[in-house]
Amino acid sequence: MTAKTLYDKIWDAHVISEDADGTSLLYIDRHLVHEVTSPQAFEGLRAAGRKVHAPDKTIAVPDHNVPTTLDRVDGVVKNEESRIQLDALDKNAKEFGLHYYPVNDVRQGVVHIIGPEQGWTLPGMTIVCGDSHTATHGAFGSLAHGIGTSEVEHVLATQTLIQAKSKNMKVEITGKLPAGVTAKDITMTVIGLTGTAGGTGYVIEYCGEAIRDLSMEGRMTVCNMAIEGGARAGLIAPDEKTFEYVKGRPHAPKGGQWEMAMESWKNLFSDEGAHFDKVLTIKAEDIAPAVTWGTSPEDVLPITGTVPSPEDFEGGKVDAVKRSLEYMGLTAGMKLTDIEIDTVFVGSCTNGRIEDIRAVADIVKGKKVKEGMRAIIVPGSGLVRAQAEEEGIAEILEDAGFEWRLAGCSMCLAMNPDKLDAGERCAATTNRNFEGRQGRGGRTHLVSPAMAAAAALTGHLTDVRDL
Amino acid sequence: MEKFDKVTGVAAPMPLINIDTDMIIPKLFLKTIKRSGLGKNLFDEMRYNEDGSEIPDFVLNQPAYRNAEIIVAGDNFGCGSSREHAPWALLDFGIRVVISTSFADIFFNNCFKNGILPIVLPQEDVDKLMDDAGRGANAMLTVDLENQVITGPDGGKIEFTVDAFKKHCLLNGLDDIGLTMQKSDAIDAFETQYGAAAPWV
Numbered sequence: 001m002t003a004k005t006l007y008d009k010i011w012d013a014h015v016i017s018e019d020a021d022g023t024s025l026l027y028i029d030r031h032l033v034h035e036v037t038s039p040q041a042f043e044g045l046r047a048a049g050r051k052v053h054a055p056d057k058t059i060a061v062p063d064h065n066v067p068t069t070l071d072r073v074d075g076v077v078k079n080e081e082s083r084i085q086l087d088a089l090d091k092n093a094k095e096f097g098l099h100y101y102p103v104n105d106v107r108q109g110v111v112h113i114i115g116p117e118q119g120w121t122l123p124g125m126t127i128v129c130g131d132s133h134t135a136t137h138g139a140f141g142s143l144a145h146g147i148g149t150s151e152v153e154h155v156l157a158t159q160t161l162i163q164a165k166s167k168n169m170k171v172e173i174t175g176k177l178p179a180g181v182t183a184k185d186i187t188m189t190v191i192g193l194t195g196t197a198g199g200t201g202y203v204i205e206y207c208g209e210a211i212r213d214l215s216m217e218g219r220m221t222v223c224n225m226a227i228e229g230g231a232r233a234g235l236i237a238p239d240e241k242t243f244e245y246v247k248g249r250p251h252a253p254k255g256g257q258w259e260m261a262m263e264s265w266k267n268l269f270s271d272e273g274a275h276f277d278k279v280l281t282i283k284a285e286d287i288a289p290a291v292t293w294g295t296s297p298e299d300v301l302p303i304t305g306t307v308p309s310p311e312d313f314e315g316g317k318v319d320a321v322k323r324s325l326e327y328m329g330l331t332a333g334m335k336l337t338d339i340e341i342d343t344v345f346v347g348s349c350t351n352g353r354i355e356d357i358r359a360v361a362d363i364v365k366g367k368k369v370k371e372g373m374r375a376i377i378v379p380g381s382g383l384v385r386a387q388a389e390e391e392g393i394a395e396i397l398e399d400a401g402f403e404w405r406l407a408g409c410s411m412c413l414a415m416n417p418d419k420l421d422a423g424e425r426c427a428a429t430t431n432r433n434f435e436g437r438q439g440r441g442g443r444t445h446l447v448s449p450a451m452a453a454a455a456a457l458t459g460h461l462t463d464v465r466d467l
Numbered sequence: 468m469e470k471f472d473k474v475t476g477v478a479a480p481m482p483l484i485n486i487d488t489d490m491i492i493p494k495l496f497l498k499t500i501k502r503s504g505l506g507k508n509l510f511d512e513m514r515y516n517e518d519g520s521e522i523p524d525f526v527l528n529q530p531a532y533r534n535a536e537i538i539v540a541g542d543n544f545g546c547g548s549s550r551e552h553a554p555w556a557l558l559d560f561g562i563r564v565v566i567s568t569s570f571a572d573i574f575f576n577n578c579f580k581n582g583i584l585p586i587v588l589p590q591e592d593v594d595k596l597m598d599d600a601g602r603g604a605n606a607m608l609t610v611d612l613e614n615q616v617i618t619g620p621d622g623g624k625i626e627f628t629v630d631a632f633k634k635h636c637l638l639n640g641l642d643d644i645g646l647t648m649q650k651s652d653a654i655d656a657f658e659t660q661y662g663a664a665a666p667w668v
Contacts (some may be wrong), residue, residue, distance in 0.1 A: 016650070016654055016657045017650060017652050017653050019632065020633060021630070021631050023630070023632045025650060025653070025654075027654070027657055027658070027661065029668045036497050036498075036550075037549065037550065037551065039500035040500065040501065042500050045502070046644075048644070050644075055668075064497075065498065079498070081498035081499070082498055084498075084500060085498055085500060088500050107537075122667070122668075124665075125668065130549055130551075131549055132547065132548050132549040132573060133550070134549075145573075146548075146549035146573050147549060147576075148549055148550075148551035148554075148573060148576060148577035148580060149502075149551040149571065149577075150551060150577065150580035150581070151576070151577075151580070154643065154644050154647065157644050157647075157648070157653075158644065158647045158648060158654060158655070159658075160634075160654060162643055162647065164630065194548050196485060196543055197485075197542060197543040197546070197569050197571075200543070200569060200570075200572060201572070202569065220548065229570065230543070230571060231572075232572050243557060252658055252667075253666075253667030255481070257666055257667045258667075260665075260667070261665070261667045262665070264664075264665065274583050283532065298485075315484075316482065316483070316484035316541045316542055317484060319482070319484075320483060320541075323483070413494050413548075414494060414495045415495070415497065415498070422517075423657065432487075432547060432548075434487045434489040434547060435487075435489065435490060435512065436489055436490075436491070436493055436512050437489050437494075438516050440493070440512055440517070453535060
């Protein structure tokens with residue numbers, strides 16, 4: 001039998017039909033839906049008189065637009081357009097009979113955080129969502145990727161997707177991570193090496209000792225940013241940690257079905273000798289706490305570095321770097337640790353899980369956020385928030401001067417009222433540092449939760465290992 | 468979906484690499500529940516000052532390019548989010564073709580669902596077309612999907628490749644949901660067999 005990669009195995013198990021040119025019809029196991037990319041899809045269904053093919057496999061939650069301030073429990077959504085979009089999701093979810101977590105349900109949260117939390121995300125599945133960070137779910141050994149609204153409509157109507165198969169890429173992180181270095185630093189370092197188009201046309205499987213050593217939360221952080229490297233999806237083969245995480249979750253299989261599922265899941269790995277079209281190997285010991293200096297997620301350096309000069313690059317990147325440095329208000333040669341910041345944002349589908357919030361609390365415990373700084377922490381779900389409160393972490397964060405918010409996407413993409421003003425500079429645990437991403441004219445430096453916490457204490461980008 | 472056959476129009480040069488979906492359509496315009504009307508906010512932060520006045524240097528604000536139907540762009544156009552608002556905004560402005568050395572995966576797929584043809588060409592061909600586009604309204608390009616060829620203002624021809632199924636859908640303006648629903652027997656059969664093997668799904 002031909003040796004198969006993990007991606008090959010999941011793909012093959014979901015192909016309904018294949019045309020001569022390789023275009024395939026793929027069955028979709030889970031469809032996650034949020035308020036921003038779905039209203040036009042539901043409108044399309046209605047206009048064509050179509051139904052949702054598998055409402056029991058479709059999960060809806062509002063996250064992008066929702067306010068994260070405490071007044072939202074009173075139903076306050078000041079922005080009229082946001083309110084209309086939230087109302088539309090509410091109406092669509094109810095009318096089409098989807099699984100639905102409304103704004104004030106404690107299980108509400110960022111779609112990619114609640115999928116795994118509720119046990120919707122299971123190994124070996126195909127999972128799609130009208131959101132590029134669907135790659136997150138690959139941490140469970142499921143093939144998960146973002147789709148556009150037309151494809152959302154296609155999946156709603158048919159529970160399938162027309163796809164051409166991607167190529168296989170392996171990213172291996174060997175050895176043990178040094179102290180102070182986290183999953184976020186791994187995934188950012190990889191993008192720094194491959195570039196934002198390095199993964200285009202591929203599905204990446206992450207493997208190696210450093211990946212095995214990560215918690216499920218850390219693995220989700222790694223896969224989450226596969227899309228920033230251009231890949232269709234990121235994958236990590238499931239293991240005991242994965243099964244342990246999944247077991248007992250509300251929608252995970254129980255009893256005999258659990259045994260049956262485990263039988264199937266234990267085959268979810270790349271066979272010895274399986275062919276990868278591209279391989280990248282990195283030693284964990286060479287990875288340092290990472291930070292972005294520019295306006296593309298590939299603009300990554302170790303925190304010990306200095307701001308590069310356009311002349312350090314070639315081709316189209318020269319002009320892109322000139323533009324980035326001007327936008328970011330940075331000059332070539334300055335030390336990254338000299339970059340002063342005024343805002344810290346902790347949250348998002350990249351780093352809004354309990355482990356991320358614990359990492360911040362560990363560093364700021366008994367200390368104070370630097371005077372004049374705005375520091376916001378937005379848990380990824382209502383349940384993460386509740387757990388942090390139960391563990392006493394929320395109190396530590398509030399004592400240190402963090403605003404402790406309700407769950408949502410918040411300042412990761414600034415569709416809700418949380419945003420940067422022009423010229424403001426933020427250390428963010430998010431995934432994109434594009435121009436205007438966190439607000440027009442706002443400047444974003446992507447970092448790990450530990451690095452964000454360090455910056456909150458000092459007021460400038462800081463090597464967490466020096467604290 | 469509008470059929471795509473042949474487009475002859477002005478090409479706007481946008482040599483910047485990594486033009487992302489936040490640049491193409493910033494998030495504040497994603498609050499709409501419609502597909503139409505986004506053209507006026509295409510490239511909003513590059514195109515307008517905060518007071519709403521136009522930034523004269525921006526290519527689509529220049530007289531020669533205000534009616535552009537083609538964009539010739541730097542590497543990795545459309546990277547970032549899955550928002551289909553990006554092709555909706557391009558289409559609403561009047562753009563039917565984007566040419567680059569590479570595109571982000573989701574954006575590339577989204578274009579085909581909306582009657583926009585994204586064309587991948589080698590660097591030297593993109594450089595040549597970027598030069599042509601720099602000549603403004605006098606430099607019309609013709610993109611012929613049926614024959615998979617771009618004709619430049621000097622009559623020079625550049626061939627391009629396109630996925631056969633996507634080409635078929637674009638040429639005929641086909642809604643692929645309808646096509647998939649014709650396979651509903653196969654989908655039902657798959658669900659039955661798969662549901663028995665993996666009842667937890």
